[in-house]
Amino acid sequence: MFRKIRYRLFLSNLLVLGLVLLGSAFAVRLVFISNLKQQANERLMAIALNTAGSAEMDEGEFEWEMEFSPQLLEEAQQAFQWFDPKGELLEQQGSTRYISTLPLAAEPTVRSQIDEKGLEVITLPIFDKNNRQLIGYLRATQSLEEIDETIAKLDVGLAVGAIVAIVLSSLGSGWLNSQAMQPIEESFNRLKQFTADASHELRSPLMAISTNAEVALTYPEGIRPGDEEKFQAIAMATEQMSQLTEDLLLLACTDRVSSFEFERINLTTLLTDLIKLYKPQAQTKQIELKAEIAIGLWLNGDEAKLIRAFTNLIQNAIQYTPVGGEVEVSSKRLGRELLVTIEDTGIGIDSKHLDRIFDRLWRADRSRSYYEGGSGLGLAITKAIVERHKGTITVTSQPNVGSCFDVRLPTATESKRL
Ligand SMILES: Nc1ncnc2c1ncn2[C@@H]1O[C@H](COP(=O)(O)OP(=O)(O)OP(=O)(O)O)[C@@H](O)[C@H]1O
Numbered sequence: 001m002f003r004k005i006r007y008r009l010f011l012s013n014l015l016v017l018g019l020v021l022l023g024s025a026f027a028v029r030l031v032f033i034s035n036l037k038q039q040a041n042e043r044l045m046a047i048a049l050n051t052a053g054s055a056e057m058d059e060g061e062f063e064w065e066m067e068f069s070p071q072l073l074e075e076a077q078q079a080f081q082w083f084d085p086k087g088e089l090l091e092q093q094g095s096t097r098y099i100s101t102l103p104l105a106a107e108p109t110v111r112s113q114i115d116e117k118g119l120e121v122i123t124l125p126i127f128d129k130n131n132r133q134l135i136g137y138l139r140a141t142q143s144l145e146e147i148d149e150t151i152a153k154l155d156v157g158l159a160v161g162a163i164v165a166i167v168l169s170s171l172g173s174g175w176l177n178s179q180a181m182q183p184i185e186e187s188f189n190r191l192k193q194f195t196a197d198a199s200h201e202l203r204s205p206l207m208a209i210s211t212n213a214e215v216a217l218t219y220p221e222g223i224r225p226g227d228e229e230k231f232q233a234i235a236m237a238t239e240q241m242s243q244l245t246e247d248l249l250l251l252a253c254t255d256r257v258s259s260f261e262f263e264r265i266n267l268t269t270l271l272t273d274l275i276k277l278y279k280p281q282a283q284t285k286q287i288e289l290k291a292e293i294a295i296g297l298w299l300n301g302d303e304a305k306l307i308r309a310f311t312n313l314i315q316n317a318i319q320y321t322p323v324g325g326e327v328e329v330s331s332k333r334l335g336r337e338l339l340v341t342i343e344d345t346g347i348g349i350d351s352k353h354l355d356r357i358f359d360r361l362w363r364a365d366r367s368r369s370y371y372e373g374g375s376g377l378g379l380a381i382t383k384a385i386v387e388r389h390k391g392t393i394t395v396t397s398q399p400n401v402g403s404c405f406d407v408r409l410p411t412a413t414e415s416k417r418l
């Protein structure tokens with residue numbers, strides 16, 4: 001039970017940490033990339049403005065002074081294009097790899113050319129210094145390759161950082177979980193031990209009361225006429241209490257490996273015998289107890305405990321089915337599992353109660369007295385026994401229609417490792 005809680009805690013910690021890391025990595029990446037692009041833009045804009053400032057009209061000819069060496073442009077991964085006012089290309093400098101193929105925009109613009117080239121493109125209109133007339137356009141482009149490389153390095157850094165953080169914090173959270181769970185586990189074990197000890201200690205006084213009541217009832221002539229009923233009530237209550245202490249003891253011991261004795265069991269025989277045993281009880285309530293048990297169903301398990309588990313289910317089915325109803329026990333092999341189904345046409349269970357019925361001491365109809373029903377430990381015991389056999393128990397039910405309990409247990413070959 002605690003292993004499951006630890007595992008769940010560990011996974012939730014990991015999930016939360018993973019989400020936090022993912023969120024922060026995403027935010028860091030976003031801010032970093034936007035800063036990087038802004039800086040590259042500012043640099044390119046400064047060069048473009050400087051270059052555009054050098055252009056002028058000289059005797060009707062559009063001229064500019066800035067000349068860049070091809071080597072410098074290649075290193076800076078930049079290119080420049082000059083256009084006349086009609087958008088006709090006059091000249092271009094720089095490698096064709098860094099020259100934009102976007103149509104010329106007549107406005108000063110900053111655009112990105114996101115294709116296999118990956119360019120940042122700045123277009124600036126150029127005006128004559130004297131008459132402020134448009135004399136042409138300058139288009140400056142900068143490759144995004146360098147930025148992409150930096151982003152790729154950042155991604156690797158973030159991924160490595162996240163993996164290291166997850167590994168370290170998994171170790172840390174595993175250790176913290178075990179530290180936090182230890183006292184809870186210890187006190188739970190102490191409580192279980194106490195329940196087991198108390199139930200064990202109660203056996204003898206209960207046995208004494210029951211024996212005395214039985215002896216008194218064997219010789220009714222020795223007791224006053226009115227007291228016989230009282231002795232009967234004492235005997236009945238003692239029997240119920242003995243059953244309850246036995247149940248508590250069994251529940252407290254189900255987790256102990258030593259309390260189970262595993263051996264090869266024929267489930268077909270076990271179920272057939274149980275049905276024979278409960279046929280008379282069903283008949284007294286005019287309930288038809290049907291069986292459809294496949295032959296040769298073997299498993300590794302504790303016979304006494306399995307009898308207890310299936311007895312609880314069959315008893316419940318009979319107990320919670322009104323006179324004239326039907327109870328059917330069927331069993332078959334499903335791959336590597338054995339499926340036992342106990343179905344009844346009884347009072348059913350409200351869907352809002354379905355997830356509570358396996359809780360200890362839980363009963364749907366609490367108004368019934370203890371003597372009328374049981375203690376509410378039956379299904380908790382059944383579930384603990386089934387789980388101890390590495391099996392599962394599930395229920396489907398509809399009020400006033402009936403209930404169906406499915407028990408799945410590993411077959412003999414599967415459960416040998418138990
Ligand atoms: N087949 C069923 N049909 C309808 N209700 C059921 C059925 N089986 C169980 N229940 C409901 O689930 C509750 C818990 O069942 P459980 O067997 O644990 O306790 P119980 O039968 O009340 O007492 P006991 O400990 O003697 O078995 C029952 O009180 C009943 O309300």
Ligand SMILES: [Mg+2]
Nearest residue numbers: 316374378379
């Ligand atoms: Mg019961």
